[in-house]
Structure formats: structure tokens, C-alpha cells
Amino acid sequence: MLTRLREDAATTPEQREAEDAWRAEHRDAGVRIAGVRHSFGDLNVLDGIDLEARPGQVIGMVGPSGCGKTTLLELVAGLRDPSDGTISVEGEADAERRLLGCAYMPQRDLLLPWQRAIDNAALALRVAGASRQDARRQVSGHFERLGLGGFEESRPDELSGGMRQRVAFLRTLMAGRPVLLLDEPFASLDAITRAELQGWLAEVLAEDLHTVLLVTHDVEEALYLSDRVLVLTPRPARIAAELEPPEPRASDRAAAVSSPAFTELRQRALRVLGGEAE
Ligand SMILES: Nc1ncnc2c1ncn2[C@@H]1O[C@H](COP(=O)(O)OP(=O)(O)O)[C@@H](O)[C@H]1O
Numbered sequence: 001m002l003t004r005l006r007e008d009a010a011t012t013p014e015q016r017e018a019e020d021a022w023r024a025e026h027r028d029a030g031v032r033i034a035g036v037r038h039s040f041g042d043l044n045v046l047d048g049i050d051l052e053a054r055p056g057q058v059i060g061m062v063g064p065s066g067c068g069k070t071t072l073l074e075l076v077a078g079l080r081d082p083s084d085g086t087i088s089v090e091g092e093a094d095a096e097r098r099l100l101g102c103a104y105m106p107q108r109d110l111l112l113p114w115q116r117a118i119d120n121a122a123l124a125l126r127v128a129g130a131s132r133q134d135a136r137r138q139v140s141g142h143f144e145r146l147g148l149g150g151f152e153e154s155r156p157d158e159l160s161g162g163m164r165q166r167v168a169f170l171r172t173l174m175a176g177r178p179v180l181l182l183d184e185p186f187a188s189l190d191a192i193t194r195a196e197l198q199g200w201l202a203e204v205l206a207e208d209l210h211t212v213l214l215v216t217h218d219v220e221e222a223l224y225l226s227d228r229v230l231v232l233t234p235r236p237a238r239i240a241a242e243l244e245p246p247e248p249r250a251s252d253r254a255a256a257v258s259s260p261a262f263t264e265l266r267q268r269a270l271r272v273l274g275g276e277a278e
């Protein structure tokens with residue numbers, strides 16, 4: 001997704017040198033998961049997950065309901081520690097330090113019901129010390145683009161589920177953390193809005209240096225938005241397959257998802273999800 005970091009993107013020696021320097025400085029950036037297992041009491045949920053997400057990469061994760069996707073994001077976010085294995089975020093392995101590197105968008109939107117949409121979206125900026133006016137100004141430009149124009153002053157209970165999800169998504173993005181953990185961010189949207197937002201997210205991710213773990217139940221969404229897609233087994237989750245969507249990707253979403261290479265990959269993902277061995 002991130003052209004700046006592609007091997008072939010640097011054309012001049014100066015550019016290459018600048019990129020090498022950037023890489024050296026950000027050697028620990030991104031997310032590293034090694035040998036992670038997790039159990040809740042007797043319930044084995046994760047059974048040996050290894051993953052490296054470098055800065056600027058989007059890693060999609062698909063898997064059956066209840067297999068442990070949310071648990072994995074919570075572990076990365078530092079909300080709990082794994083029973084076994086190690087996780088580091090931006091080079092930090094300590095749970096409290098991991099939390100500082102991540103903006104986590106949970107499956108439930110968790111908006112503050114007494115706050116207006118724009119103030120909910122601006123929450124992280126306010127926590128970081130911005131004035132209300134300044135925080136509002138920073139987020140307001142995004143409202144129109146997310147199809148939320150005119151709803152800035154609405155309270156969450158006056159918004160549809162899909163709109164609340166978009167406000168929550170904006171809040172996550174505005175947190176300005178290097179790692180985004182997105183748990184089914186577009187799950188309650190209709191197909192058209194979802195396709196629009198996927199296009200918007202693809203643009204945002206291409207512009208900005210976020211490392212993203214994107215959980216979704218939508219294989220097409222995962223393949224369209226991600227640099228790599230992990231297909232997980234039923235609980236306890238293991239990585240059943242790693243898929244690399246074809247490059248270069250057409251910027252037009254409809255064209256991208258209807259290419260033969262894309263269609264083949266989608267079918268392969270569905271076969272793996274259906275339990276067929278690779
Ligand atoms: N805090 C918890 N305590 C006990 N069991 C949990 C807890 N969180 C999740 N589980 C269980 O772990 C399994 C995986 O849950 P989850 O990670 O939410 O799956 P997914 O997000 O893939 O649908 C489920 O069986 C769920 O009931």
C-alpha cells in the first residue's frame with residue numbers, strides 16, 4: 001500500500017539513501033507476534049500465531065466467528081498478555097507500552113452517548129491536549145468525506161449503526177497512533193457505503209504511515225485493503241494460509257475486485273475457510 005516503502009519506489013541514490021535511513025530509524029516499528037498462544041481457563045483460543053507487520057503494511061485477518069480474532073487484537077493492544085509467546089508494538093513488548101502505540105477500534109463502537117458526533121471523533125485529540133475548537137476543526141474536514149456531513153452535532157443515539165461505526169473509525173484514525181487495530185470496522189454498513197468507505201480507507205492508508213491489523217469477516221474486503229491476508233482456522237486459531245493480493249491493484253475498487261487474479265485468490269480464501277487443506 002505504501003509506495004514510499006516499496007523496493008522499486010526509490011529511483012535516485014538520494015531517495016534510496018533517505019529510505020535506508022528511514023528504515024534504520026524505524027527498525028522496530030510495526031507489530032511482531034511470535035509463538036503466541038492464549039487460553040481463557042480451559043478454553044484454548046489461539047494456538048501458535050506468528051506475524052510480522054512492518055510499518056505501512058495492512059494485514060487482513062479473516063476467520064470463523066469465535067476463532068479468536070478479537071482476542072488477538074486485544075493482546076496486541078496490551079489489554080492482556082498472552083498465555084505464551086511474545087508481542088511487540090513499535091519495539092515495545094510490555095503490555096502498557098504496547099497500548100501507547102495502538103489505536104484500537106473495538107467491534108462495538110463505544111461512543112460516548114452524551115457527546116456530539118464531532119466531539120466523539122475528536123476525543124483522542126482532546127485527550128492529547130488540543131482545545132475543543134482546534135480538535136473540532138481537525139476532524140470536521142473528514143465528516144463530509146465519510147458521508148457524515150450535517151451530522152456533526154448529532155448525538156450517537158440519533159445516528160444509524162453504520163454512521164456510529166464511521167464516527168468510531170474516525171476517532172480511531174485521529175488518535176494519531178502508528179498502529180491501527182480495526183475489529184470489523186465496516187461490519188454494520190450496507191454494501192454501497194461499505195464499498196465507498198473501503199475506497200476511502202485505501203486512500204487514507206496509502207497516504208499515511210500506519211501499520212494496520214484489520215479483522216473482517218469479508219474476504220473481499222480483506223483482499224482489497226490488505227498487503228497480506230491471514231486466513232485463520234476455527235478455534236483454537238492457527239494461520240491456515242497467508243495470501244498476497246495481486247499487485248498492482250487498480251485504484252478503482254470495482255475493477256480491482258473483478259480481476260481474474262483477485263477472483264482466484266478470493267476463491268482460495270473461501271476454500272481454506274471452508275476447511276479444505278492448502
Ligand atoms: N474474556 C474472556 N473470557 C473467557 N472467554 C473469552 C473471553 N473473550 C473471549 N472469549 C472466548 O474466546 C473465544 C474467541 O473469542 P473472540 O476472540 O471474541 O473470537 P472472534 O473475534 O474471532 O469472533 C470465544 O469462544 C469467546 O467466547
Ligand SMILES: [Mg+2]
Nearest residue numbers: 069070107183
Ligand atoms: Mg470478534
